[in-house]
Amino acid sequence: xxxxxGRRSYQRxxxxxSRIPSYAPGLHPSIHTITPAKSNFKSVRHVTTCSLxxxxxxxxxxPPSSSTDLRIIYNRLAxxxxxxxxxxxxxxxxxxxxxxxxxxxxxxxTGVSVVFNYLGRDFFNALSEKDPEAFSRQLLWYMGGFVVGxxxxxxxxxxxxxxxxxxxxxxxxKLLIDYFSDRSFYQLQAGTGRGGxxxxxxxxxxxxxxxxxxxxxxxxxxxxxxxxxxFIDLISFSGILFSIYPPLFAALVAYSVGGTVGSLALxxxxxxxxxxxxxxxxxxxxxxxxVRENAESVAFYRGEANxxxxxxxxxxxxxxxxxxxxxxxxxxxxxxxxxxxxxxLLPAAVVAPLFFQGKIEFxxxxxxxxxxxxxxxxxxxxxxxxxxxxxxxAVIDRLGQFQEVMLRQKASTTTLSQTFPSxxxxxxxxxxxxxxxxxxxxxxxSSSLRGIEIQHALGERQGLVTxxxxxxxxxxxxSTLVRNLSLKVAAGQSLLIMGPSGTGKTSIMRALAxxxxxxxxxxxxxxxxxxxxFLPQRPYMVVGTLRDQLLYPKWHxxxxxxxxxxxxxxxxxxxxxxxxxxxxxxLLKRYVTTGGPKNGRNSAxxxxxxxxxxxxxxxxxxxxxxARLLLANPKLALLDEATSALDGETxxxxxxxxxxxxxxxISIGHRPSLxxxxxxxxxxxxxxxxxxxxxxxxxxxxxxxxxxxxxxRMM
Numbered sequence: 001x002x003x004x005x006g007r008r009s010y011q012r013x014x015x016x017x018s019r020i021p022s023y024a025p026g027l028h029p030s031i032h033t034i035t036p037a038k039s040n041f042k043s044v045r046h047v048t049t050c051s052l053x054x055x056x057x058x059x060x061x062x063p064p065s066s067s068t069d070l071r072i073i074y075n076r077l078a079x080x081x082x083x084x085x086x087x088x089x090x091x092x093x094x095x096x097x098x099x100x101x102x103x104x105x106x107x108x109x110t111g112v113s114v115v116f117n118y119l120g121r122d123f124f125n126a127l128s129e130k131d132p133e134a135f136s137r138q139l140l141w142y143m144g145g146f147v148v149g150x151x152x153x154x155x156x157x158x159x160x161x162x163x164x165x166x167x168x169x170x171x172x173x174k175l176l177i178d179y180f181s182d183r184s185f186y187q188l189q190a191g192t193g194r195g196g197x198x199x200x201x202x203x204x205x206x207x208x209x210x211x212x213x214x215x216x217x218x219x220x221x222x223x224x225x226x227x228x229x230x231f232i233d234l235i236s237f238s239g240i241l242f243s244i245y246p247p248l249f250a251a252l253v254a255y256s257v258g259g260t261v262g263s264l265a266l267x268x269x270x271x272x273x274x275x276x277x278x279x280x281x282x283x284x285x286x287x288x289x290x291v292r293e294n295a296e297s298v299a300f301y302r303g304e305a306n307x308x309x310x311x312x313x314x315x316x317x318x319x320x321x322x323x324x325x326x327x328x329x330x331x332x333x334x335x336x337x338x339x340x341x342x343x344x345l346l347p348a349a350v351v352a353p354l355f356f357q358g359k360i361e362f363x364x365x366x367x368x369x370x371x372x373x374x375x376x377x378x379x380x381x382x383x384x385x386x387x388x389x390x391x392x393x394a395v396i397d398r399l400g401q402f403q404e405v406m407l408r409q410k411a412s413t414t415t416l417s418q419t420f421p422s423x424x425x426x427x428x429x430x431x432x433x434x435x436x437x438x439x440x441x442x443x444x445x446s447s448s449l450r451g452i453e454i455q456h457a458l459g460e461r462q463g464l465v466t467x468x469x470x471x472x473x474x475x476x477x478x479s480t481l482v483r484n485l486s487l488k489v490a491a492g493q494s495l496l497i498m499g500p501s502g503t504g505k506t507s508i509m510r511a512l513a514x515x516x517x518x519x520x521x522x523x524x525x526x527x528x529x530x531x532x533x534f535l536p537q538r539p540y541m542v543v544g545t546l547r548d549q550l551l552y553p554k555w556h557x558x559x560x561x562x563x564x565x566x567x568x569x570x571x572x573x574x575x576x577x578x579x580x581x582x583x584x585x586x587l588l589k590r591y592v593t594t595g596g597p598k599n600g601r602n603s604a605x606x607x608x609x610x611x612x613x614x615x616x617x618x619x620x621x622x623x624x625x626x627a628r629l630l631l632a633n634p635k636l637a638l639l640d641e642a643t644s645a646l647d648g649e650t651x652x653x654x655x656x657x658x659x660x661x662x663x664x665x666i667s668i669g670h671r672p673s674l675x676x677x678x679x680x681x682x683x684x685x686x687x688x689x690x691x692x693x694x695x696x697x698x699x700x701x702x703x704x705x706x707x708x709x710x711x712x713r714m715m
Contacts, residue, residue, distance in 0.1 A: 119145055223385075259339045296614075469486055498684070534640070537644055540552075591610070618645040623646070681705050
């Protein structure tokens with residue numbers, strides 16, 4: 001029997017982070033700096049252990065501030081936009097040609113506008129001179145201009161939208177690769193990517209990938225072409241207006257500068273208000289989704305009134321902020337409307353005296369007004385597009401921040417490799433700059449892969465799982481769950497982890513799976529990663545058929561090279577037999593399709609598609625997980641209260657099957673009935689230390705016992 005009593009050898013780390021609600025387009029988050037913090041725990045005294053430093057990061061999700069560094073916005077824009085057009089990959093050349101085509105159509109729209117400017121002048125001259133022949137000729141020219149010009153504008157809009165859609169697809173797939181690489185999706189959700197606190201992550205990654213990417217590609221391409229068009233427009237129509245009357249051009253420039261300054265002054269609060277509005281709308285939507293996902297629990301608790309009250313509060317917060325947004329928009333609209341309509345009088349008022357003096361023709365007034373409006377629009381982009389620009393800068397900030405967090409996890413990942421005293425094989429956990437669990441490999445070269453990488457043993461393997469001086473802490477470092485844990489589980493053996501809630505049982509499982517990175521010590525896993533399977537207390541039900549549920553995750557993707565290389569895909573007969581083994585044969589009758597079987601009743605049931613999380617009880621879901629385990633037949637199984645919803649008879653039957661297999665397994669459980677099916681018991685209980693230690697703190701205490709054969713063989 002091995003005992004350990006933990007001693008408190010650290011101070012609690014405090015961070016000043018706070019959770020900021022989510023965002024959608026229209027916002028402009030501020031920029032934050034990363035500041036390192038000292039390690040909040042001491043290194044374990046062991047030859048292969050080293051202390052790990054903790055980094056904390058300022059809150060990433062605060063509302064935008066007026067002092068945001070525009071250089072960072074520019075850098076984020078470049079990192080998001082340039083790769084699509086510059087990447088060394090197949091299709092880049094085609095994208096550039098498509099962009100060139102859209103740019104050409106954009107320039108053509110400016111040419112069409114210039115032509116219509118002159119057509120309008122001649123048309124109104126013919127009208128004022130009462131010349132029927134000239135009028136008819138100009139009317140035909142006008143109609144011809146429509147025939148040619150309208151397709152230019154339509155195709156420009158069409159191909160621009162198509163190119164933006166292709167860009168969105170590419171960028172979304174790229175972000176999804178980063179999101180699912182190295183389990184970044186878990187780190188962001190669990191808040192262990194940096195500093196271990198969910199305040200340090202990014203809010204609503206789903207919204208950033210789905211909504212923000214679409215907004216970014218549409219706006220980036222549209223705004224770029226608008227700026228290009230405005231530049232060409234400005235040059236073209238400035239020449240026209242300057243040739244008519246130079247003072248009018250000077251007045252226009254002064255007017256547009258004044259309008260830009262006024263819009264910036266009146267609209268400076270809109271960015272923050274839009275940010276808050278989208279955040280509060282997201283909070284409201286999030287709570288609605290939570291009610292939908294937990295409908296049964298809410299109904300059992302009769303919590304309708306509480307949920308309704310919470311939603312009403314969320315809605316009230318959104319409405320209150322929107323009222324402030326409406327007020328700010330109203331004030332800006334007063335200014336922009338006056339700016340927009342008052343200017344219509346200016347060109348006519350300035351040029352009319354020249355017409356009265358006979359120095360210009362009537363058509364020139366129309367031409368000058370048209371040119372004036374074009375130039376005004378070009379010079380007043382900030383006035384007219386203020387809210388769009390603010391929204392775009394926020395989209396850049398959010399997507400850039402999201403990308404940086406994922407890339408920072410990769411860039412800061414290092415390989416901790418040292419030689420284990422025995423030739424056990426090798427296992428590596430590549431650790432970021434947050435507190436991390438060390439996985440120390442044996443005599444094997446490092447790999448550039450991240451996560452847990454398992455290599456086959458180079459010598460005689462003494463244990464499938466080896467933990468040496470493993471210390472686990474909560475992500476924020478406020479408490480130690482397990483201290484200096486050392487144990488070994490040989491191939492074909494089993495371990496039962498027991499203890500009160502909150503003592504770190506599941507944390508050990510997370511460490512073995514490479515998900516938990518707070519602490520120190522050594523973990524050696526002498527098994528390929530694809531040969532490790534985890535059964536949680538509440539199994540994950542995938543979207544798909546009943547067959548998909550049972551083949552997940554090893555054969556869920558039919559084209560999975562890893563799956564096909566490891567094991568052949570089970571036949572329907574094997575799947576059906578396994579269902580019956582775990583006592584789920586009734587599902588084959590319950591889900592037979594009404595349209596008739598395709599290849600028999602069983603195949604029809606396996607093809608059924610329903611909401612499995614809602615249709616199956618927790619006990620049935622747990623047995624689905626056991627069926628997955630038996631079909632996959634991994635070398636190592638990690639079971640986290642995987643039979644908590646099952647009756648004792650079913651639990652015993654499943655563990656008997658597992659015990660007779662060649663699978664090495666580690667279980668978490670509370671029931672004493674699990675002991676006969678395990679050879680070792682690890683107890684996590686701080687009260688154990690009181691019998692062996694006078695230490696004032698018993699944090700992280702544990703006890704390891706062998707379950708004696710008479711108890712082990714009890715049935």
